[in-house]
Amino acid sequence: MSALENLTAEGKELLRRDQVWPFLMPKQQAVDVSHQVILYVEGLNLSFDGFKALNDLNLYINDGELRCLIGANGAGKTTLMDVITGKTQCDSGTVYFGQNHNLLERSEPEIAELGIGRKFQKPTVFEAHTVFDNLELSLKTNKGVMPTLLARLTPTQLDRIDQVLEIIGLKEQRFMLAGALSHGQKQWLEIGMLLVSEPRLLLIDEPVAGMTAQETERTAELLTSLAGEHTVIVVEHDMEFVRSIARTVTVLHQGSVLAEGTMDQVQNNKDVIEVYLGEEA
Template sequence: MNAMRWPTEVASADELDLSHEYILYVEGVSVSFDGFKALNDLNLYVKAGELRCLIGANGAGKTTLMDVITGKTQPDGGNVFFGQNINLLARSEADIAQLGIGRKFQKPTVFEAHSVLDNLEMSLKANKGIWYNLFAKLSAVQRDKIDEVLSIIGLQQQRHMLAGALSHGQKQWLEIGMLLVSDPLLLLIDEPVAGMTGQETERTAELLTGLAGERTVIVVEHDMEFVRSIARTVTVLHQGSVLAQGTMDQVQSNRYVIEVYLGEEA
């Protein structure tokens, strides 16, 4: 595909152009580390409101792709745009977070010595800067937002519990809530159900499918049954490129996926 001509900069997410339905454009992106191509001319397009699952063996490029989208890693070449008009490669990690792109890593990073409510309040205030965080009181609108998020993540009854006393699954939900208080447009979620019980996995599937629509959600996951339960579209990465894309049934029956990802002969 020929490279597109993109505008170079835009002021804020308020100007996000979603007129072509897509919220994320990753085109021709390559990343090399000491001669190893972590991403190899990768193209990925994600529609606004979509729940997309990324799968692939270790080293396929999933984490590197998220690093590029969030500004942690600069690619050797290619374009990454948020909507039609926001060039993410021209933005810092902090700027990208402010634009409405939130990322949740595999291991929960909650403040365990603080309550669930405190964790959400600190996350909300963190978007406003240090001075605000130290001295400002939350408005009624902000408190309503926290109450809404507590309802979404199912931790209303645990609001005053120390985060360290939560189950593993509840900590994962709290961290998702810590992203949600800032109203992100795009959520990048890394292996959300690793280590969860069956019941927690089911609840997480409900949570993520409920988030899609108003928000766009990209999930990296190794649990294929979980992927099947939530995904309409699955993208398979292999050696830094897109190997296949489609429904779970289409992907699992793809001869190339069977050969290289499932390790079987077609």
């Protein structure tokens, strides 16, 4: 008898008009940045065979900020990015995108769809495709199987690609196979691929490695121009480059934050001098 009651109660619950069925609820919710913070990383721990890659790491990134992460090799910069983008599972801690998206529960494509783009340390572009195709694949569109099968480029998307080609300076090479590009050009293409996808948050791992001074300068310009509209996190070893773009710098050391502040503050920080810059001075 009570089973029947339960059933009717459940049925009523199902038929409530003021609620949407959970499975019909759109998964894609806007990122809630009402507190001006877009990324919350709290208490992150991760160890590989006893080596603590991340050690109780806390990091908050404001919406529209350009943040530089620096730190010696093994400080956990790339690992942090791996955790944020869903490539690596962490042992404990939380990572929230805005206030409403728990990134640790999501797979890489889902995280990408939320608007987090990533550039790898080693440039990875689709070498068998042309520059144009590379950008086309990166467009912010429905990336399901059927929509992709039937997709046609809209004029708006085409404009967007042209625009990005202009920005990354590969207009001439648009029909070249990406595999034939130089190292620097590949770096640019990868940044371009991030741009066409119109992400909220860009994670950029060593963008100027292998670039000439001139290219580096242009990259710096590009990244600073991106900030504001997008949030950008840059990992870089080139101190000159970091100085030229950074407003806030976070120093990682042995898997946790050592110091945070402007470049000058950080450079004068005693701890930092000791463990990182000290070696160079």
